[in-house]
Amino acid sequence: MSAIKSTNFITDNFLLNSEVAETLYHKYAKDLPIIDYHNHLSPQQIAENKPVKNITEVWLKGDHYKWRGMRANGIEEFNITGAASLKDKFLKWAETVPYTLRNPLFHWTQLELKRYFDIDDILQPSTAEAIYEKANSILENKTPAQLLEDMKVEVICTTDDPVDDLLYHKEISEGNFYTKVLPTFRPDNLFLIGKPNFLNYLTKLENAVGFKVDSFEEFLKAIDARIVYFNDLGCRISDFGLGEHLEMVDFTDEQVALIFEKKLKNETLSIEEITTYRSFLFLYLGRKYHEFDWAQQYHLGSIRNNNTRLEAQVGLDAGCDSIADYNYAEFMSALFKNLESTNQLAKTITYNLNPAQNEVFATMMGNFQSGTTPGKMQWGSGWWFLDQKDGMEKQLNTLSNMGLLSRFVGMLTDSRSFLSFPRHEYFRRILCDLIAEDVNKGLVPNDTVFLGKMIQDICYNNAVNYFNFKL
Template identity: 75%
Template sequence: MTFIKSKTFITDNFLLQTEIAETLYHTYAKDLPIIDYHNHLSARKIAENEPVRNITEVWLDGDHYKWRGMRANGVEEKYITGTATLEERFNKWAETVPYTVRNPLFHWTQLELKRYFNVDDILQSSTAKAIYKKANTVLENKTPAQLLEDMKVEVVCTTDDPTDNLKYHKQIKEKGNFYTKVLPTFRADELFFINKKEFSNYIQKLGVSANLEINTLANFLKAIDKRIHFFNTNGCRLSDFGIGAALRMVDYTLEGVSLIFDKKLKENKLTINEIDEYRSFLFVYLGKKYHEYNWVQQYHLGPIRNNNTLLLDQVGTDAGVDSIGDYPMAEFMSKLFNTLNSTNQLAKAICYNLNPSQNEVFATMMGNFQSSDCPGKMQWGSGWWFLDQKDGMEKQLNTLSNMGLLSRFVGMLTDSRSFLSFPRHEYFRRVLCNLIANDVVNGLVPNDMEFLGKMISDICYQNAVNYFNFEN
């Protein structure tokens, strides 16, 4: 059955509502390379350099956006994360797509089909078989590295645990024949989970990776130092943090934290305040190390995770049952950044909020700690997760314009596990160009195409080049 008859939905001027928008996009944004400074791509798959072969594996596996859409459409879990065949799962997604109209999934789906497979037909049950066959024919000869090159992705920064041996990042660099530079990111979440029973096992794992027995706080910090140095040697220029929880900065002493750490190693239960003391200390300690190495620190703040425990038990973590939380964040950011800034050890930082009600909170907080170290040192990050769609992007761009300097913004990222997600940069660029063009039409900014074009090129590409120091 055909629900939607229109073809060529993704035209050259998709989302561009005026001639000025068309000029800004096609002249200044369209052909720029991509720097994707935060994603969850597999370095192993890039290093192995094998053809992708099947669209379901590269497009649906791990994509909790699509999983949530299918669940909302009443699709059985076996067709989402379960035992159904690859084609059956693809068909169920195709069946769902017409029902995603006005959800960003509809735009992303058609944009990705157009850019990677030159498909104009709307994906739905009646077109699924032909699109599945065409996409797999293309993917038979496409490796992940080639898919990245096709989208002109110059840099991807993966998300990596401190214990990772970075084996595949090394292989990619040693091969030296990839268009895309693949760099690790130091994702420190597990270091903070002192409240979990698995923490002691993780400490042992960290010790093995650092070739150091961790039996004291001092050795724990030595292990962290060694891992940060190791990551830096292998091209890392960013850290990340993304625990979904209420966060507090409290007073602590080194002696007190040392006793708390010892208490945990003895498998004794910690109080809430002891956990906060430990975390507060670690936030500051890591922040100073990031400054020492001239890294950019990232903070993804605001999700409430694993809400549906029944599905979590069935599927595992990252099951697609996370949502927007309502944690207070201003005091945490203020105390952390002020502590680091007071000793001139505040590294560049990007903070992302998941709760849109905190847009102005985040935008104004980052403005408190700007300095002459570099333009836009403290960044309020792009619309993240549930907010990385047209409405969320426009709200983020407008609030940033009102509270800071849009012209110094480092732009978009995918935050994706899919090698087919990079048209999201195009989506952002079109939204940006249309927004600026509307300001011109409404007489809010000068009709100076060269000036505005330079601003757009900076936001889409050049600001990121200047900000991240990938060449160092």
């Protein structure tokens, strides 16, 4: 492919297609701090706060979006996740970037180079060496905490297993950091009772709580202790991320206790027994989240590790996951109905990965809204494969049609990279342009003060109020 003419692609009015859009973005959205309430950043890296030094380490490592793009471009795995040098991996990514045109990776790449390194050149083979050197010269003295502060990231919520000691969260809370780093309770491993390593996980749980988990009663006691522990360290959110088919069935506590005891004896459980146990756990945890006034998140609809050869070579999170076609309507209805019946339904955010289910998720959340909290039941932002321009616009339009866009808690990165935060800018520009388009078509009043306040709420204020962060 011939070189792309290297111009100032990311202009001040990037994605803003009218004067109204420009006003809404520059006057109301641009300078707001960022609340990133779901990501996979490393608390250890933030706490240790060592200079990043190399752009490949902070930008390509762990980024399965880029890995998928490179594989589609015919780059060998050696130069993606293999033993190639950091520079060679960067050069192979630069070789791929021109071919990502019309993929969101192209926009994200140029936006991140512009915001973190003030680089206007398009990344491609002809510019790669100079960009690599300039970025590394800046990162030589940049720590993760500084990168977060540069983007005005006020709060991030990491993703943490119940057995995590949260040591690094403690260190961050005691340090002098601009960004508040809070844990998120991610109980996926508690649900994996059918897996061979579940008993090993119980050993980790025992180590975390300091007592034996040798009965169902002690198991619940251990869960309660970890929730209290997370809460004491500022946790305001839980998250569930097993993307497989889910079902709720009727059960008795006695049935679930027997299933758990059976697992303690290392006996094989049937699919029905696993489903029964999980049904109990969904409700038990849901009631606990309500008790502690947490928001619960459900990321639903992925089919993971499709490429077993690549998984064996690279490991989990290798970038071989995709959209699944499961039906979640009955599951959500049964779960939320049961919790609501006893007035124990916590603030809830759901995310679907299958865009065909946009209206299903949006309308399901409307069934359980409550006068206690504006926007209590949230249908979340475009997730994973859907957090690009088209996916965001479809999510915003469907939410507008089926619910209240004005009560939306906005964007998150769901990222493992400290260079991903311009995605909030990307979302804000798309939102402002979408609202401006309605103004220009005469679909909404041309009241920039009112619309500007609505945009500020979606981009920042709603999240602060919804999660009750102590800023």
